[in-house]
Amino acid sequence: MRKDLRIRRVRAAGPDPRFSRAAPFRFSAVAVLAPLLLAPPFFDAALMGAGNPPDEEVVVTANAYPVPFGNLSRTVSVLTREDIAELPVHSIPDILAHAGADIGSRAPSGMQADIRLRGSSFSQVLVLVDGVRLNDSQTGHHNADIPIPMEEIERIEVLLGPGSSIYGADAFGGTVNIITRAPDPGVRATVGAGAHGFAGGSFSAGIEKGALRQALGVAFSRSSGFRPDRDFHGVTLSARSRIGDATTLAVSHADREFGAEGFYGPAPSREWTNQTLVSLSRSHQAASGVRADVRGWYRTHGDRFLYDVRTPGLFESRHRTHATGVSARALKPLGDSAALTLGGEAGADWIASTSLGDHSFAWTSLFAELGWSAGKRAFLYPGIRVDRYSRFGSALSPSLSGGLWVTKRIRLRSSIGRAFRIPTFTELYYRDPNHEASPRLGPERAWSAELVADFIPADGWLGTLALFSRRERDVIDWVRPSPGEKWRTANIRRLRTDGVEVGLRHSPGPRAGVETRLALLASGASSVDYVSKYVLDYARVAWSSSAHFSLPLGIRSRHSLIYKRRADGRAYWILDGALSRSFPRFTLGIEGTNLLDGAYQEIRGVDMPGRWLGVTLRTP
Numbered sequence: 001m002r003k004d005l006r007i008r009r010v011r012a013a014g015p016d017p018r019f020s021r022a023a024p025f026r027f028s029a030v031a032v033l034a035p036l037l038l039a040p041p042f043f044d045a046a047l048m049g050a051g052n053p054p055d056e057e058v059v060v061t062a063n064a065y066p067v068p069f070g071n072l073s074r075t076v077s078v079l080t081r082e083d084i085a086e087l088p089v090h091s092i093p094d095i096l097a098h099a100g101a102d103i104g105s106r107a108p109s110g111m112q113a114d115i116r117l118r119g120s121s122f123s124q125v126l127v128l129v130d131g132v133r134l135n136d137s138q139t140g141h142h143n144a145d146i147p148i149p150m151e152e153i154e155r156i157e158v159l160l161g162p163g164s165s166i167y168g169a170d171a172f173g174g175t176v177n178i179i180t181r182a183p184d185p186g187v188r189a190t191v192g193a194g195a196h197g198f199a200g201g202s203f204s205a206g207i208e209k210g211a212l213r214q215a216l217g218v219a220f221s222r223s224s225g226f227r228p229d230r231d232f233h234g235v236t237l238s239a240r241s242r243i244g245d246a247t248t249l250a251v252s253h254a255d256r257e258f259g260a261e262g263f264y265g266p267a268p269s270r271e272w273t274n275q276t277l278v279s280l281s282r283s284h285q286a287a288s289g290v291r292a293d294v295r296g297w298y299r300t301h302g303d304r305f306l307y308d309v310r311t312p313g314l315f316e317s318r319h320r321t322h323a324t325g326v327s328a329r330a331l332k333p334l335g336d337s338a339a340l341t342l343g344g345e346a347g348a349d350w351i352a353s354t355s356l357g358d359h360s361f362a363w364t365s366l367f368a369e370l371g372w373s374a375g376k377r378a379f380l381y382p383g384i385r386v387d388r389y390s391r392f393g394s395a396l397s398p399s400l401s402g403g404l405w406v407t408k409r410i411r412l413r414s415s416i417g418r419a420f421r422i423p424t425f426t427e428l429y430y431r432d433p434n435h436e437a438s439p440r441l442g443p444e445r446a447w448s449a450e451l452v453a454d455f456i457p458a459d460g461w462l463g464t465l466a467l468f469s470r471r472e473r474d475v476i477d478w479v480r481p482s483p484g485e486k487w488r489t490a491n492i493r494r495l496r497t498d499g500v501e502v503g504l505r506h507s508p509g510p511r512a513g514v515e516t517r518l519a520l521l522a523s524g525a526s527s528v529d530y531v532s533k534y535v536l537d538y539a540r541v542a543w544s545s546s547a548h549f550s551l552p553l554g555i556r557s558r559h560s561l562i563y564k565r566r567a568d569g570r571a572y573w574i575l576d577g578a579l580s581r582s583f584p585r586f587t588l589g590i591e592g593t594n595l596l597d598g599a600y601q602e603i604r605g606v607d608m609p610g611r612w613l614g615v616t617l618r619t620p
Helices: 022-038 081-085 092-097 425-429
Strands: 075-080 102-105 113-116 125-129 153-160 174-180 186-194 198-209 212-223 232-243 247-259 270-285 291-306 316-334 338-353 357-374 378-389 393-407 410-421 444-455 461-480 487-509 512-524 539-551 555-566 571-582 587-593 612-618
Touching: 075 081, 081 153, 092 102, 092 113, 092 153, 113 125, 357 425
Parallel strands: 125 174
Antiparallel strands: 075 153, 102 113, 153 174, 186 198, 186 612, 198 212, 212 232, 232 247, 247 270, 270 291, 291 316, 316 338, 338 357, 357 378, 378 393, 393 410, 410 444, 444 461, 461 487, 487 512, 512 539, 539 555, 555 571, 571 587, 587 612
């Protein structure tokens, strides 16, 4: 399998001696206490991090139609563009790491990364842009190739847990929905430079003429790399036109080239990827109260991989995937306390590949969700969806979720749902001397349940405690009985994942905030003797803390600290930070990543950069 030339034995592998936990712990006390020691004297107001206070009427897409935050029955992290501006991040995967995602990066600046949620694999997370599916049918490694400049993001919503009753396939561990910014007049620009020959920037402009609003955005980044054959450069373009409040046309494109030394083997590899997304949507509000939305889209992704740049044409593969689809949904109010959503989708995916061959499939779906609420105190959302695939059969995905405000400061929530995922073309058709895919693979399925308590201990504070469990069947993975044999794709009979999540957020004012979250997971397949390549690679312990606040002389401080201990024993700390000061015409900032300069690997065998420092200049 081109994407999986590296051999990883998750169960048996011990921690790499280069990644000893002793050195990072010398810094841990200071690092952990820093946000609390520095923040209080300069707190002067506000919201920090993912999520929103329960009294805010912020709508999210955890249901078939948006609902007020106070009526949410599911666990959702929401980061607005204001929240993102207060985080020391450089890419969308960096942002997602602050919303509960377990990110596995092979390169900085989001050049290539895997997104995992609640112990899922990278293929078990659905990525959407304005509700349009972005998951690639070739391999889940491409799901983070998101063709949207960061400056064009309005907010990012991360739904934890199953979402197949709303979105269909792949919404196993969770769903990421990137909502783009509405076109608005004005010009914004950012430029930056830093270590390892890094240079980057973005530019966006919007105009308004009568009912027509248009926006253009471009972002670029390049680096000579922190070591040979780890250079990269990328460009992202976007254009959106909106006519009134009903019709939107969006076109976006991303083009990337990067050195991939060590990504899939010991050779100096190189990879080129590109993705284009086109969507057209229209909304209509009838006098009867019925709201209807119709959307059509086309997506294409290209991937060229050269295993060894010293031997061009040898062990080289090229892939081109396509996806097209249409969707329609309608919301019908049923009195003052209920509403019914009905909808359907249809689409097709196909691939032309030098190593996988030419393949395709088509799909259709129907879904329904009922929303009921007793004022703002209790709410219930039963839903169901059926998907039909031309080669994988049918999948039924029911769900039920609800919540109750026990008091003004305590809310209880619970949900249960079924999810499924179909195999990618790589899992079905890839073959090389060390790998053999099976075209007989079937879909994987899971039941997931969660129980959540939200509490407000005092004004400006919000805490969350969540317990969840997932029971998977026919899980797709690359496995082998012993190290000397080939990796083969198979449907693992049963897998169980259990976890607990704890979060606490303090918002003392509009210009300061602190948030911390902890996730503990356990996953395993009982009574199965095999070596797993991907499914059992998860973060057993994940802790993160972030803070932003004001310092004297008008300086703003933003920093975050992340600790992870993976199932195979690897453990690492990552401290990022930034300082900035605003002037009448611009904002000047300095920023750093991996400030502890620790050696770490988010994906086994792929080293990440050490300490990095840079400067930025942005317009208001």
